[in-house]
Amino acid sequence: xxxxxKLPDIGEGVHEGEITKxxxxxxxxxxxEQLFVEVMTDKVTVQLPSPFTGRVLRxxxxxxxxxxVGSAIxxxxxxxxxxxxxxxxxxxxxxxxxxxxxxxxxxTAATGEVLATxxxxxxxxxxxxxxxxxxxxxxxxxxxxxxxxxxxxxxKPTSAVGxxxxxxxxxxxxxxxxxxxxxxxxxxxxxxxxxxxxxxxxTYVEEVDMTSLVHLREKMKAKAxxxxxxxxxxxxxxxxxxxxxxxxxxxxxxxxxxxxxxxVKRYYNVGIATATExxxxxxxxxxxDAKDLNxxxxxxxxxxxxxxxxxxTPQDVSGGTFTITSLGALGGILATPIINWPExxxxxxxxxxxxxxxxxxxxxxxxxxxxxxxxxxxVIDGHVGAAFVESVKEYLEHPALLFVEA
Numbered sequence: 001x002x003x004x005x006k007l008p009d010i011g012e013g014v015h016e017g018e019i020t021k022x023x024x025x026x027x028x029x030x031x032x033e034q035l036f037v038e039v040m041t042d043k044v045t046v047q048l049p050s051p052f053t054g055r056v057l058r059x060x061x062x063x064x065x066x067x068x069v070g071s072a073i074x075x076x077x078x079x080x081x082x083x084x085x086x087x088x089x090x091x092x093x094x095x096x097x098x099x100x101x102x103x104x105x106x107x108t109a110a111t112g113e114v115l116a117t118x119x120x121x122x123x124x125x126x127x128x129x130x131x132x133x134x135x136x137x138x139x140x141x142x143x144x145x146x147x148x149x150x151x152x153x154x155x156k157p158t159s160a161v162g163x164x165x166x167x168x169x170x171x172x173x174x175x176x177x178x179x180x181x182x183x184x185x186x187x188x189x190x191x192x193x194x195x196x197x198x199x200x201x202x203t204y205v206e207e208v209d210m211t212s213l214v215h216l217r218e219k220m221k222a223k224a225x226x227x228x229x230x231x232x233x234x235x236x237x238x239x240x241x242x243x244x245x246x247x248x249x250x251x252x253x254x255x256x257x258x259x260x261x262x263x264v265k266r267y268y269n270v271g272i273a274t275a276t277e278x279x280x281x282x283x284x285x286x287x288x289d290a291k292d293l294n295x296x297x298x299x300x301x302x303x304x305x306x307x308x309x310x311x312x313t314p315q316d317v318s319g320g321t322f323t324i325t326s327l328g329a330l331g332g333i334l335a336t337p338i339i340n341w342p343e344x345x346x347x348x349x350x351x352x353x354x355x356x357x358x359x360x361x362x363x364x365x366x367x368x369x370x371x372x373x374x375x376x377x378x379v380i381d382g383h384v385g386a387a388f389v390e391s392v393k394e395y396l397e398h399p400a401l402l403f404v405e406a
Contacts, residue, residue, distance in 0.1 A: 002077040003052050003054070003077065004060075004072040005050065005051065005072065005073060005074045005076065006070050006073070007039065007068070007069050007070065008048070008069065010044070014041045014314070015069055016068045017040060017041045017066070017067060017069070018183065019037060019038075019064065019066075019067065019073065020039065020045065020063060021037070021063060022037055022038075022063060023035055023036050023037060024056050025056065025059070026056050026059055027055065028056045029055050030053065030054060030076060031050065031053050032049075032050060032051060033049045035047040036050050037073065038310070044313065044314045044316065044317045045183075045310055046312075046313070046314075047310065052076045054076045054077050055081075056074065057076060057081065057082070058074070058075040059073070059074055060073050060074060064183075066117055115138075115142040116142060116143040117190075120143055120144065120190075123194075124143075126197070127148060127149070129148050129152050130151075134147045134148065134151050135147065145193075184276075184278040187279075188279050192338050194341055195339050195340070195341035196338060198257065199341055201338070201375070201376070201377070202374070202382065203337075203372055203373065203374045203375075204372070204373050204385050204389050205370060205373075206370070206373075206389045206390070206393055207371075208368070208370070208392075208393050208397060209357070210352050210367045210368065210397070211366045211367040212397060212399055213236055213367075213396055213397075217233065220293070224297060228294075229294040229295075231293065233349075234324070234326065235297045235300065237324060237347075238270050238272075238285065238324065239288075239293065239296065239395070239402045240392050240396050240399075240402060242270065242288050243401070244391035244392040245322060246268075246289075247388075248384065248387060249264055250262075250344075250380060250384060251322065251344065251384075251385075251388050252264065252268060252321050252322055253343075254342040254344060255376065255378060256342070262344075262379055267289075268288045268321060269285065269286045269322075270285045270323070271283065271284045271285075271320035271322065271323035271324070271340060272284075272303065272304075272324055272326075273326070274308075275327075276310075278310070281307045282317065282320065282340060283304070283306065283307050284320040285299050285300065285303070286319065303316060320340065320343065322345065322347075323340040323343060323346045324346070324347050325337050325346060325347070325348050325349075326349040330351070332350055332351060334372045335348055335372055336372060337374050339374050339375075344379045345373060345375045345385070345388070346373065346374050347372075348371070349369065350369055350370045351369065352367050352368070353367070371393065373385060373388070373389050
């Protein structure tokens with residue numbers, strides 16, 4: 001019997017997903033519970049198992065395509081069966097938003113419907129652009145960011161983060177190569193652009209003497225390992241950030257732009273920006289304030305491994321209230337991190353290195369680190385941000401306070 005598999009509801013609030021990778025091809029045998037497709041939503045990338053055993057008769061969506069929850073994406077049948085007539089490719093089809101001013105007729109589809117990703121639809125609403133009036137230049141008539149911005153402002157931006165029309169292999173001797181912007185890279189581009197366009201960023205930098213914490217970690221590492229925990233500096237930093245958030249609750253918040261309300265969170269879900277081959281992902285340590293150092297270390301390691309293996313669940317990447325970003329040993333001197341919108345602040349931690357500093361009118365070699373924090377100035381004033389950073393610094397320079405606070 002020929003059966004269709006429809007894209008399931010992967011998580012709360014998820015209405016569609018992008019097919020980022022097929023793990024099977026037409027004609028392949030497939031078993032029940034076999035992972036057959038990788039789908040990315042606004043929240044997470046997941047691999048879906050087949051509910052049927054049989055043979056793949058047809059793939060109903062291409063890699064890079066956005067499909068709605070409930071839409072069929074694959075046809076599975078028994079040996080010798082044929083697939084039904086091939087339907088039109090699935091796309092995210094949505095009603096067009098109302099336009100503030102009349103615009104020329106659309107040159108693609110004339111049906112009153114638009115092919116666009118969620119990020120592009122949000123951008124169109126923000127810029128008050130009628131999607132139906134835009135000449136779409138993306139694959140299969142899809143509207144791109146360049147199309148929207150071009151309609152709103154005239155010239156295209158010099159740094160485009162929308163889709164490239166096609167991924168073309170470089171010819172021998174070619175001086176350029178075009179690579180399709182899709183999957184996690186496209187989501188990162190959309191979210192970072194959203195943050196920069198929305199939050200009024202300002203950055204505050206402070207120098208932290210990590211000498212005491214370095215010595216403390218060295219003494220605690222062996223015992224932590226016996227309890228199955230790899231004790232890096234991150235668990236200490238998470239504890240310090242949570243303690244500082246309790247001192248300054250305005251930082252553990254988000255801004256509801258639509259309702260113009262600041263939502264202060266009374267729980268502490270700390271996101272840890274994690275580099276993967278596909279791009280930057282932010283898994284979340286839920287209830288970080290309720291975990292001791294070893295529990296934090298184990299959770300950080302679990303989330304990092306799951307992110308790199310593409311095994312994060314929707315829960316693992318949802319509900320964050322504050323984000324920490326770090327490049328570890330490659331942390332550099334300092335950077336200006338972009339806020340994980342709609343949060344109102346982010347902490348960037350950098351390389352710890354021995355440097356000469358003055359203590360009691362004497363030059364000493366200390367373990368020093370720069371701390372860079374970006375804030376949304378619409379919510380956080382300069383003195384509030386500075387006070388928060390100074391609080392984090394106090395906990396890191398005097399780590400015994402972390403245990404007193406706990």
